Amino acid sequence: MPVGTAGTVKAVHQRELEQDVRAQIILGNTYHLYLRPGIEILQQAGGLHRFNGWNKPILTDSGGYQVYSLSHRRKIKEEGVTFASHIDGSKHFFSPERAMDIQRIIGADIIMAFDECPPYPSDYRYAKNSMELTHRWLKRCCDHFDQTSGLYGYEQTLFPIVQGSTYDDLRKASAEAIAGFERQGNAIGGLSVGEPAEEMYRVTDMVCQILPKDKPRYLMGVGTPANILECIALGIDLFDCVLPTRNARHGTLYTADGVMNMKNAKWKNDFSPIDEDSPCPTSRFYSKAYLRHLLHSEEILAAQIASLHNLSFFLWLVGEARKHIAAGDFTVWKNEMVERVGRRL
RNA sequence: GGGGGUGCGCCGAAGUCGGAGAGUCGGGGCAGACUGUAAAUCUGUUGCUUUCAGCUGAAUAGGUUCGAAUCCUAUCACCCCCA
Helix, strand or coil, X not given: XXXXXXXXXXXXXXXXXXXXXXXXXXCCCCCCCCCHHHHHHXXXXXXXXXXXXXXCCCEECCCHHHHHHCHHHEEECCCCXXXXXXXXXXXXXXXXXXXXXXXXXXXXXXXXXXXXXXXXXXXXXXXXXXXXXXXXXXXXXXXXXXXXXXXXXXXXXEECEECCCCCHHHXXXXXXXXXXXXXXXXXXXXXXXXXXXXXXXXXXHHHHCCCCCCCCEEEECCCCHHHHHHHXXXXXXXXXXXXXXXXXXXXXXXXXXXXXXXXXXXXXXXXXXXXXXXXXXXXXXXXXHHHHHHHHCCCHHHHHHHHHHHHHHHHXXXXXXHHHHHHCCXXXXXXXXXXXXXXXX
C-alpha cells in the first residue's frame, strides 16, 4: 500500500469504517468498563453467546507484555519464558500452553495469545525472529486452547496478536498470518512502546487494512485520548491502556478540554469542580483544590478520585465516538476533539 | 540571677580541632515524564544576576590571621541545668 501522510490514509480508511455497519457498535475499550461493545460484535459474529456469570466481560493478557516490560529479569527460549520474581527471585516459567491454562482458569471471556512484544527500536533481524517466534507460539496457543474447554460453563475466545515492530513487510506478513488463523477477533501488539505516534498510526493503518473488518480489531496498550480517536478512525474497535489509571495516580487528569496536572500550584485555590461537564458524579462533586490537596498529602483518596475521573472520561470519549460514527460525522468530530483533548490546561 | 550548649538555603540532620563550599543527605516546594501495570514510580530543578560566567552568603557587630563557618570579644535568639 502507498504510505502517504497519516492524514490522507486515515481519511480514506474512515470512509470504509463509516460504511461498515458493524463498526457502529463495536467501538469500546477493554477492561471491565469498556469491553461490552466488543462482546456485542463477537456475539453478532457468532461467538461468545454466553460469557462469564458477572455479566461483565473480562479480558486477560497472557504475560506477553511482561516479556517486554520485565526484560531485565527474564530469559526467552523456544519453549517459553522464565521470569525471576522481583519479590523473592523465584523462577516462574511461562509457555503458550501455560498461558492458555491460566487464562482458562481465570475465566476471561477474551484471552490473549502468548507473544513476544519486541522493544522499540528493534533491528530488523531481531524483529523478524521475534515475529516468527510469536507465530510459532500462536500455533501452540491455538492448539492448546482448542484442545481444552472453559472450566465454568461458558465459552472463551482466543485473540491472536500481530507483531513485526515498525517494519512494513513484517507487519504485513504478520497481519496476513494472524488473519489466517481465523479466530473471532484479532489484536495488534508491539505498538505504544516508545515509537513516534505517526509510526504507530502508520503501522495500525496498514495492519487494519489486512485484518478482517467483520471481526473486532484490538489495539493493545493504546493510549492517549488523541491516540484512541485517531486509531478508531483507522478501524480499531478495542483498546486497553494503563494510562488513565497510572497517570491519574500521578496527578494527570484528562478532560474534553485538555490535560490537567492536578499537582500544579495553579489549582491551589481553584474550588470549582474537577470537571463540571464530566459524566462522573465524583468529578462534579470534588473541587480541583481539594484533589490537589489530596495529591500533595499523598492520600489514597486522590488516586481513587483521579482514577474514577479518568476512566469515566475515557469511557465517555469512546461512547461519543460510537455516537458520531452512527451519526455519520465522526471525522469532523474527531478532528475537533483531537485538538481539544491535546491541550494543556 | 548563675552555669553550660547551639545558631549558614523553605524545614530537619550531617559537617567544623583555621585552608577549596552556593555546598552533603533527607524532606518540602516548583515542574516534567508515564501508553497490552513489578513500581503511591522515575527525572529535572529549588540564593541573586546580564548564567560556558559573575555576585552575595555560615545569627548580628567587631577582632586575630596570608586566610575565619571554624579562634577571640560583645550583643541577640533559642535549648538544658541550678536558684
